[in-house]
Each structure stands twice: as structure tokens, then as C-alpha cells.
Amino acid sequence: xxxxxxxxxxxxxxxxxxxxxxxxxxMGEEIGLFQGSYRITEGLLEQFGPRRVVDTPIAEEGFVGVxxxxxxxxxxxxxxxxxxxxxxxxxxxxxxxxxxxxxxFGGQARVPMVIRTPSGGTGQLxxxxxxxxENWFAYCPGLKVVAPATPYDARGLLRAAIRDDDPVIxxxxxxxxxxxxxxxxxxxxxxxxxxxxxRHGRDVTVVSYSRMTAVALQVAQQLEAEGISVEVVDxxxxxxxxxxxxxxxxxxxxxxxxxxxDWYSYGVTAEIAATIQEEAFDxxxxxxxxxxxxxxxxxxxxxxxxxxxxxxxxxxxAIRSIVR
Numbered sequence: 001x002x003x004x005x006x007x008x009x010x011x012x013x014x015x016x017x018x019x020x021x022x023x024x025x026x027m028g029e030e031i032g033l034f035q036g037s038y039r040i041t042e043g044l045l046e047q048f049g050p051r052r053v054v055d056t057p058i059a060e061e062g063f064v065g066v067x068x069x070x071x072x073x074x075x076x077x078x079x080x081x082x083x084x085x086x087x088x089x090x091x092x093x094x095x096x097x098x099x100x101x102x103x104x105f106g107g108q109a110r111v112p113m114v115i116r117t118p119s120g121g122t123g124q125l126x127x128x129x130x131x132x133x134e135n136w137f138a139y140c141p142g143l144k145v146v147a148p149a150t151p152y153d154a155r156g157l158l159r160a161a162i163r164d165d166d167p168v169i170x171x172x173x174x175x176x177x178x179x180x181x182x183x184x185x186x187x188x189x190x191x192x193x194x195x196x197x198x199r200h201g202r203d204v205t206v207v208s209y210s211r212m213t214a215v216a217l218q219v220a221q222q223l224e225a226e227g228i229s230v231e232v233v234d235x236x237x238x239x240x241x242x243x244x245x246x247x248x249x250x251x252x253x254x255x256x257x258x259x260x261x262d263w264y265s266y267g268v269t270a271e272i273a274a275t276i277q278e279e280a281f282d283x284x285x286x287x288x289x290x291x292x293x294x295x296x297x298x299x300x301x302x303x304x305x306x307x308x309x310x311x312x313x314x315x316x317x318a319i320r321s322i323v324r
Contacts, residue, residue: 001184007177009151010040010116013158014078016187018048021076024162027054027063028080037082038118038177064090064115068098068167071113076162081117084133084171091136098167099142114161114168119147120211120261121309122174127297130305132262135271137169138238144192145238147171149213151181153236156190164192171238173211193240197249201231203323204255207246207272209235212259212310219315228323238268243275250280257318259291259310267292286322291315 004012017024030037032045032055045053056063060081067077081087087094098111121130138145144166148154154172161168198213199220208216213234220230233249235242250256256276258269269290276288294308 001182003180003182004151005177006151006154006172006179006181007038007040009155009183010158010172011042011044013155014041015044015047017078017159017162018044018052021162023074024076024078025052025054025070026078026080027056027067029056029058029082031055031080036080038174040080040116040177060086060090061093064093065097067113068093068101068111071111071167072101072109076112076114078114078116078162081115083129084117084119085129085131087115087117087133094137094143094167094169095140099140102166103142110165111167112165114158114170116170116172118172118174120173120175121293121298121305122211124300124302124305126300130298132260132267132293134169134171134238135262135267138241138268138271140239142167143239144168145171146192146236147210147238148236149176149198149208149210149234151179152183153190153196153234155183156188157192157236159187160189160192163189168192171210175211176214179214190236193237193242195233195235195237195242195245197231197245198234199230199232201229201253203229203253204257204319205231205233205246205249205253206315206319207233207235207249207256207258209238209260209268212261215310215312215315216259219312219319222312223316223319228319230319241271241275243279246272246275247279250276251283254283254285255322256284257289257291257315257322259315259318261293261310263295264290264292265295289318289322291318
């Protein structure tokens with residue numbers, strides 16, 4: 001067992017998968033010579049060479065399309081998109097091609113590719129660099145979407161994503177890259193589509209994913225001192241969605257709060273709230289409460305940016321509103 005950062009977990013897993021399978025290839029802007037905007041691919045060009053670690057032009061639609069074609073011919077591309085905001089340039093390739101080729105070819109072709117990209121608002125990156133679009137892709141059949149919150153989950157889910165025969169959108173968070181956690185040294189894989197109860201509690205279930213799981217665990221520890229016992233369910237996977245784990249938790253606690261970084265309307269929180277309403281209504285002692293970002297383009301000003309994003313404070317307020 002080693003204690004490593006989220007960033008190191010991703011880097012080591014990429015190196016191991018490049019070694020394990022010669023069909024794995026990395027593609028993206030500045031991932032080679034520059035070693036990645038977030039240093040996730042540090043050292044990999046030197047170790048594996050330019051045929052396996054490919055610096056691409058600033059042309060997301062082009063290199064995502066190349067990756068789809070390579071995947072159809074038996075390779076396993078891992079594409080890095082610098083932020084999820086830039087995937088909009090390639091959304092036709094992802095939604096109209098990667099997600100549908102297996103179905104439209106009657107099962108004769110697969111697209112075993114991964115698109116890695118950070119999502120959400122971290123720091124003062126303003127409106128066009130701080131968005132959360134993972135719900136757009138979780139909405140689309142044919143794609144798998146995962147969003148690990150810990151180094152352990154990042155390592156196990158990235159292995160699973162690279163080895164999967166379907167296209168996987170791998171959601172990261174800039175705020176998590178330097179977080180640390182214990183990670184086994186063995187070749188473990190976390191199944192895509194399986195949520196995890198990160199903390200057990202009695203009074204309320206908080207459902208979260210990615211960076212908001214870290215916020216939820218922080219809040220759970222703080223409220224424990226007040227006598228409020230919070231159970232934290234980390235989705236880990238948005239498609240497929242592990243509805244049974246969510247429902248089982250709510251049936252135990254009888255209350256639910258859902259938190260995500262995306263906007264309030266039509267987002268992941270709405271889907272989870274609807275699931276709980278449909279499948280656990282008779283167990284609820286209070287309405288399901290959602291915590292999400294304000295429905296505005298994220299401001300650049302530091303105070304306004306913080307006010308627009310979900311936070312530990314807003315989560316605490318939501319929990320107290322239904323527990324007391």
C-alpha cells in the first residue's frame with residue numbers, strides 16, 4: 001500500500017497500461033514535450049516515445065475523430081482534453097460517432113477509447129473554463145461516464161476504462177490532483193457502474209461524486225460533532241448509474257441531499273432526486289434537497305465565483321434544513 005496523490009495515481013496507471021498493452025496510445029495537446037498541462041503525463045514521452053504519446057494540434061474535433069478511427073481498428077486510445085469546456089469542439093465526434101458506432105454497425109465494430117478531462121470550476125478561470133458538462137455525456141446511451149473522487153478510485157477506474165470495449169468519459173477535477181490517499185500496489189480494477197458508501201451514517205444520505213465527495217466527507221465529519229450522522233454515497237460512475245446503492249442508503253437514513261458542481265436545473269442532482277422519489281418515496285421523512293451551482297455563467301471575481309459554486313457551507317445548510 002502506498003500513499004500517493006490523485007495526479008500520481010493517474011500517471012502511474014497510464015504508464016502501467018502503456019506497458020501492459022501495446023495497443024494503448026495517449027493523445028492530446030501538450031501531453032508529450034510539455035508533459036501535460038497538469039503533469040498527468042509527466043515522463044511518459046521519454047519512456048514510451050512519440051508513437052505512443054502523441055502531441056496533437058489544437059484541434060479537438062480532429063484528434064478525437066482520429067482516436068475513434070484508431071479504436072475501431074483495434075487500438076485503445078486515451079485522449080486528454082485540457083478541460084471539459086474544450087470538448088464542445090468535438091461533441092459531434094463523441095455523441096454522434098463514438099457512442100453509436102457499436103450499435104449502428106450491428107456489433108461488428110467497437111470503440112474502446114477513453115477521454116480524460118477535468119470538469120468544474122476551480123480557481124478563477126471564469127465562465128468559459130469552469131463548466132460541468134458531464135451530465136451531457138451521462139445523458140447519452142452508448143457512452144460510459146466515470147468521475148472518481150480519490151486516488152484509489154482514480155487508479156482502479158482508469159484501469160477499468162482503458163480495458164473497457166466501450167467509449168468512456170473519464171471526469172477529473174483540478175482541485176483533486178494534489179489530494180492524497182492510500183492505493184494498493186496490486187493490479188486492482190474497480191467495476192464501472194458501482195457506487196460506494198464512503199461513510200456510513202444514520203440521519204441523512206448525501207449523494208455526491210468527484211470533488212463534491214471530498215466536500216461531503218468534510219461536512220460529515222464536522223456535523224458528527226453536532227450529533228448529526230451523515231452517510232456519504234459516492235456515485236463514482238454516472239453512466240451506468242448504481243441506483244440500488246443510492247436507494248438502499250436512503251431507505252436506511254430516510255433523508256437525502258444530493259450535491260454536484262453542475263447547474264441546478266437538468267443536472268445530475270435532478271436525476272438522483274427523481275430516482276429517490278420514484279424508488280424510495282415511502283421511506284422519506286423529508287423532501288429530497290439538491291445543492292448545486294447558481295444558474296449563471298461563473299464570474300471571474302473571487303468572491304462572486306465562490307458564491308456561485310456549491311460549498312461545504314451550502315451543504316451544511318441543506319442537511320440541517322431536513323434533519324432538524
